[in-house]
Amino acid sequence: MFPQQRRRRGLALAAAGTILALTAACSGGGTDEDPTTEPGADAKPSGEITVLTWRTDLVGDGTFDKYVEEFKAKYPDVTDVKIEGLTDYEGEVKTRMNTDNYGDVLAIPGSVTPDQLGQFFEPLGDQAEMAKEYRWINDKSFDGKSYGIPVVGNVQGIVYNTKVWEAAGVTDFPTTPDEFLADLKAIKDKGIEIAPLYTNYKDSWPLSQWDGARGAVTANPDYVNEMVTWDDPWTDERDSGVIDGLIYDVVAQGLTEADPTTTNWEASKQMLGTGQVATMVLGSWAIPQMQAAAEAAGASAEDIGYMPFPAQVDGKFHAVAGGDYNLGINVNSDNKVTARAWIDWFNHESGYSESQVGLSPLIDGAVPAALESFVSEVELITMNPAPAGKESLFADIDTASGIVTTDPKYRQKIVDDARSGDRSRQQVFDDLNAAWAKGRAEVGA
Template identity: 55%
Template sequence: MEGGTADMKKPLIGLLAASLALGGLAACGNDDGSSGAGKIAGEITVLTQRTDIVNTVFQEYKKKFEAKYPGTSVKFEAITDYEGEVRVRMNTKNYGDVLLIPNSVNADQLPSFFEPLGTVDELKDKYRFVRNEQTFDGKVYGLAITGNAQGYVFNKKLWTQAGITEAPKTPEEFLAALKAIKDKTGAIPLYTNYKDGWPLGQWEGARGAISGDPDAAIKLGQDDAPWTAGKEHFVIDSLLYDAVKGGYTEPDPTTTNWEQSKGLLGTGKIATMMLGSWSIVQMQQAASSKDDIGYWPFPYQTDGKFHTVVGGDYKNAININSKNKATARAWIDWFTDESNYATDQGGVSTLKSAAMPSTLAGLTAAKTEFIELNPAPKGQEGLADKIGNAAEIALYDGKYRQGIVDAARGAKKESKDQIFADLNKKWSQARAKLK
């Protein structure tokens, strides 16, 4: 989280490789599949990564919750290095009453640290993102604070000035649009944010969007050569390579700066960035008018339709060691059902009954189909990401795509075909070891 301003820089939770050391802390939780028995009263501590709004927006949440449940008190702890600090604190029992499940917690570790909120079957009709995110053995351990769609954020003024008013339908149309932006506006058509690394991992959000297949992640884990012509990773990484090779990205990627880039896009110095929909509100805040910021789906259609994958952001969960689980559960339910946090932050609501936010108007106008990825068969959970990590092709951290950018800009002597052949080789070797 950069300065507490983003909910998530990665489109899906629970896909990172880091393993949280359980040590000797494997506490035993209730095994009834639910939490919240007891009286809703007393104080709870809620951990959050939103250092930017903890003293404003979250104080309003506190007032509303405490008014609904007299006798309760909510205390917030905003943490800048959320992942790092909470991971350390989880080696004790002191990690708040309600917290966001860190990315480094593997699915089979969830019961050791968190109270189950119910079963998938009980919750799946009311909530998005519970079928395969932060679940284990049919139980749900966290509810998403918001959800993200995938595509790219852009400066509408620049795209319109270049003559593009509809979402490009193919990679070729997208590259032609970038060329028109460069020729007609002088702005940087596409900003990779290479130096920070993680923004290049955001390109992985197109997994599933290209094929329109909810089983895309499962099939990736079963594929020996994902960088073969026609397959999703070939399409994603070819577009990145071709955009850099064509001279449509920043002149010196080694000097990019994430925080500065928001202002550059908002004020029209940059036209486009491939980021999840969580970025829209941040770009709007950096623009002179929020109407200058648009959001479109990845430039690829299957069966004549654009697709976007929606996934949950961080998940609110109950510390299994909490002394006040009833109030902790009441907070999670209230936050999810009544706070309106997701929509206010421009995200997809965890409530299935809620409408899509206005920030995604560009996706709906392009008749984009929203899909959620299906849960993997038992024993194959997160397999594609495990293969990628073993092959040193971590799909979401951006490092291997930095190599693609380097080759495309001539900083290392490798053709696109050579890069993809090498990726396929490393991938198949790692997959063979993990079968």
């Protein structure tokens, strides 16, 4: 039986108690001390701030109102916390960052390279000091300063409908990509109108979730750091090749939705919950969303399971644990004291990470019940930061190569090629490797 069978009750309880919220987390200061980010240590939180979020599904449902109410109760001189939900978060924030008007608190977009952090965001503290209290801060740190803290810690893997998989006769986690493909085929062969795997091609950003397996495939926390030293990351032996090769094979073998160009993210959550979709590659942050969608459709939250990426090293599954979006403070903000107070309060007092069935960014944070069984079956690894002085090297090569792995368009192209058959799997690899080698040469790596 799937290990998830042992945690179904925990999943259901987590779903019942889920209080979905904004993003959050931060640095420095405990819950009883007023945080500061700039001169004027005696300043108290007051006035108003604007907080940007990508969680449009939570705007207007009362969730943010609850958090704002609690925050204002603690800091009565705060007159308002305005929440702005942005549908195309990355795109809209990137455009707004051409001006000074991109809120007071916001999740740091993936397009901001490490060396650009200080240009757009207020430093939150010394990286070494903050690392004593918070996990996964290296992603948004540069030159010894931290500019953001993850809102919650995720493990990376695959969300699936347990009923669908069991109905297809699959009772164990697939341990290799070939086993995974065989299991998806078993689901398809049941003759039911089910998409064995849903790509969410049209919304595109979910395709970037596959990057979560980098490092897990070969159990190598230095995979990304080593990738900058290779001209050929896309091979059958390396994580990038295994990941993108599996995407190609799943599509080429007809094991996804019939027409990827018509996918719908919001609809897909309900489809997974009701069994119209069997599998989606997403971080653990997606679990409560899938549970809620399942229950809203009259299905059971207990049908939502979570499995590791289909690869083992020495007979053991591995999964990358890391931070979600990092909250930071707009360097141009006129109210940095209150912005910092919001982040610190949210991180320490909101209970957000627990409600999201995620790991706390606090070093001493507990593992949520819904992930305990997964963690017991899978060895978690945290990716190592880039060496000093090379924090931007990966991003520089990535940009110079023209691939831009942070942009899901390159994986949409893989899906297109697999559907059309215009390029073979090896041709896709050859083109990616040639572009990567070109990028390395341009930046002198």
